[in-house]
Amino acid sequence: MTIRYPNGKKYVPVRTSKSQKLKNPSFSNRGKSLEDELNESNDYYLSRGIAVIHKKPVPVQVVKVSYPARSAARITEAYFGTPSTTDYNGVWKGIYVDFEAKETKIKTSFPLNNIKEHQIQHMQNVTNAGGFAFLIIKFTTLERYFIVPFEMVERKWDRMKAGGRKSITLLEFENTSVEVQPGYIPRLDYLNAVETLMKLYDDKIER
Amino acid sequence: MTIRYPNGKKYVPVRTSKSQKLKNPSFSNRGKSLEDELNESNDYYLSRGIAVIHKKPVPVQVVKVSYPARSAARITEAYFGTPSTTDYNGVWKGIYVDFEAKETKIKTSFPLNNIKEHQIQHMQNVTNAGGFAFLIIKFTTLERYFIVPFEMVERKWDRMKAGGRKSITLLEFENTSVEVQPGYIPRLDYLNAVETLMKLYDDKIER
Numbered sequence: 141m142t143i144r145y146p147n148g149k150k151y152v153p154v155r156t157s158k159s160q161k162l163k164n165p166s167f168s169n170r171g172k173s174l175e176d177e178l179n180e181s182n183d184y185y186l187s188r189g190i191a192v193i194h195k196k197p198v199p200v201q202v203v204k205v206s207y208p209a210r211s212a213a214r215i216t217e218a219y220f221g222t223p224s225t226t227d228y229n230g231v232w233k234g235i236y237v238d239f240e241a242k243e244t245k246i247k248t249s250f251p252l253n254n255i256k257e258h259q260i261q262h263m264q265n266v267t268n269a270g271g272f273a274f275l276i277i278k279f280t281t282l283e284r285y286f287i288v289p290f291e292m293v294e295r296k297w298d299r300m301k302a303g304g305r306k307s308i309t310l311l312e313f314e315n316t317s318v319e320v321q322p323g324y325i326p327r328l329d330y331l332n333a334v335e336t337l338m339k340l341y342d343d344k345i346e347r
Numbered sequence: 348m349t350i351r352y353p354n355g356k357k358y359v360p361v362r363t364s365k366s367q368k369l370k371n372p373s374f375s376n377r378g379k380s381l382e383d384e385l386n387e388s389n390d391y392y393l394s395r396g397i398a399v400i401h402k403k404p405v406p407v408q409v410v411k412v413s414y415p416a417r418s419a420a421r422i423t424e425a426y427f428g429t430p431s432t433t434d435y436n437g438v439w440k441g442i443y444v445d446f447e448a449k450e451t452k453i454k455t456s457f458p459l460n461n462i463k464e465h466q467i468q469h470m471q472n473v474t475n476a477g478g479f480a481f482l483i484i485k486f487t488t489l490e491r492y493f494i495v496p497f498e499m500v501e502r503k504w505d506r507m508k509a510g511g512r513k514s515i516t517l518l519e520f521e522n523t524s525v526e527v528q529p530g531y532i533p534r535l536d537y538l539n540a541v542e543t544l545m546k547l548y549d550d551k552i553e554r
Contacts, residue, residue, distance in 0.1 A: 189472070194431065217423065219419055219422065236438035236443040270439075
């Protein structure tokens with residue numbers, strides 16, 4: 141049976157499925173992925189002249205394109221490529237910033253297999269070239285966000301490679317990262333947290 | 348008739364068509380686009396730990412994907428998007444660098460309609476955020492390469508918008524840019540030219 145509103149529109153029940161409920165635990169964050177939240181925040185930074193930070197497009201290897209008359213070129217065969225970098229980079233106060241954003245539904249730790257070897261390598265390169273690399277980890281179920289220095293993740297990565305733990309505990313994030321409280325505008329003022337992080341951890345800003 | 352080498356491989360004549368001849372005027376540069384030359388140079392910079400600079404992927408809006416059994420996901424419908432930035436960015440000696448690379452076959456000037464409004468806007472934003480924006484212009488027929496400060500292009504762009512010339516002359520490049528001689532490894536040592544340019548033009552490096 142289809143239920144309709146008086147205006148004829150179909151009634152679409154909200155939060156019927158369990159998975160949707162789990163994905164969007166609170167009203168404020170309903171339906172927003174970390175990517176959406178970061179894109180919004182980056183739009184805000186750009187519009188205020190605070191920073192120029194963009195998400196990189198996913199690399200796509202285009203094989204076939206058709207050109208229908210009077211229409212836009214249409215790609216009819218293509219494949220996803222493998223990125224050689226992190227997803228986000230840009231400039232803020234003359235500093236090159238570079239980061240990867242990751243979500244986990246787990247409540248007590250973040251599995252390191254969410255991060256790829258090439259991303260670790262890239263962030264090492266960035267650090268060596270004088271940029272500032274970090275990660276944004278969102279615990280979706282807890283709705284908690286951490287700005288994590290790359291050095292900390294690298295240490296845990298090396299420990300894992302040597303046969304150690306395959307994850308970083310929530311407690312470790314609480315002790316070594318800066319937590320961001322989500323807001324309205326901007327949704328995530330992560331650069332404010334990065335500033336705090338740099339003061340705590342990094343001497344690279346003293347150029 | 349198919350001509351074959353003794354090893355059975357087909358004989359493929361080199362430089363038969365006129366267009367190929369025009370496109371690749373010299374042996375050293377045969378078949379290489381400016382993009383290839385820059386990618387090679389960036390690979391060199393990365394491998395030597397000099398800089399981390401990548402070309403951004405072309406944005407593609409994916410509509411349909413099929414998942415054939417035992418094969419990689421295949422995109423069957425997608426469209427080219429519009430980039431909101433320049434093509435290249437990265438970090439070198441702690442400096443955020445951002446540039447657009449353009450080729451022209453014209454021998455005496457570079458038409459400004461090769462540059463898009465959103466690219467000018469992006470380079471203004473980058474400059475304001477403390478990054479270093481520039482352009483690499485290749486006169487393909489002359490095989491000459493210029494590293495051009497964004498400020499110069501911006502000035503010419505504003506002049507065009509006010510009804511002035513729609514191009515930048517070769518002489519203007521010779522007077523206000525740094526020319527790069529193509530080499531072998533790296534193909535284009537453009538960062539060396541950027542360093543010279545910064546010394547000549549820019550006080551932003553004095554942070």
